[in-house]
Amino acid sequence: MIATDREQAVRRAAAAGLFYPADPEELRTAIERLLANSSFKPGVGRIRALIAPHAGYVYSGPVAAEAFAALRAEKHGFTRVVVIGPAHRMPVRGIAVPSVRAFATPLGNVPVDIAAIEEIAVMPFVVMQDEPHADEHALEVELPFLQAVFGSIAIVPLLVGSATPQDVARVLSRLWDDDALVVVSSDLSHYLRYDDARRRDSATAGAIERLDEAAIGFDDACGALPIRGLLIEAKHRGLSIERLDLRNSGDTAGDRNRVVGYGAWVMRSGSFPFAPARA
Secondary structure (H helix, E strand, C coil), X not given: CCCEECCCCEECCCCECCCECCCHHHHHHHHHHHHHCCCCCCCCCEEEEEEECCCCHHHHHHHHHHHHHHHHHHCCCCCEEEEEEECCXXXXXXXXXXXXXXXXXXXXXXXXXXXXXXXXXXXXXXXXCCHHHHCCCCCHHHHHHHHHHHCCCEEEEEEECCCCHHHHHHHHHXXXXXXXXXXXXXXXXXXXXXXXXXXXXXXXXXXXXXCCHHHCCCCCCCCHHHHHHHHHHHXXXXXXXXXXXXXXXXXXXXXCCCEEEEEEEEEEECCCCCCCCCC
């Protein structure tokens, strides 16, 4: 069954109470504490994209907060957010978009940009499927942070399955204009020992910062395809990238025998208006 409220066409909050607090006030307090504890410093240029992790807030929340704190301090009148991440729960042939009108969180409903969905639904590798979205956490955990930053803003939720990095870049090219922010949701290495994870994640961070998409594999990041597609399009648009944080669960919570890596980056453009999308 598709986990949506059919009458309202709202995708339920599947990760609430698991990855982040289900109580609205507890969730607001947790996010505000995470944002307040960030070490954000202003950068040069307009923020155009973020890479942020998507584990439970106790593990990855402090790292994700570095990216969202930068965004809250420097937001520039975006009207929609393209939120893109890997499909963990079920296989997807291509890139899955939902048919629902909103995604629910304990902080309220986040509207889906239906016009943007319709614009990309004609692309041959884009499929309209609610099932992959129903229990997926990768996009959902980013939404309460976006609600804290923007209040209400429309999203374009994209789950990447058996697509290519070039497919991801083509979708971003179609959607990414002056009104749109891109948020790529990805953790880094999984279940390595602490020192091994630090080495692997440092190498992955270097590849991201060189915009070297070909150097990033699935062992380096669960969202390797979304990251690689972002890097392809970022290189085309001449964006700069800044690392904000690089840690793992051994630094934030849990033991150091099997850790998961987390990184936070922002991408900036130095000019306005934004580089036009390709045909």
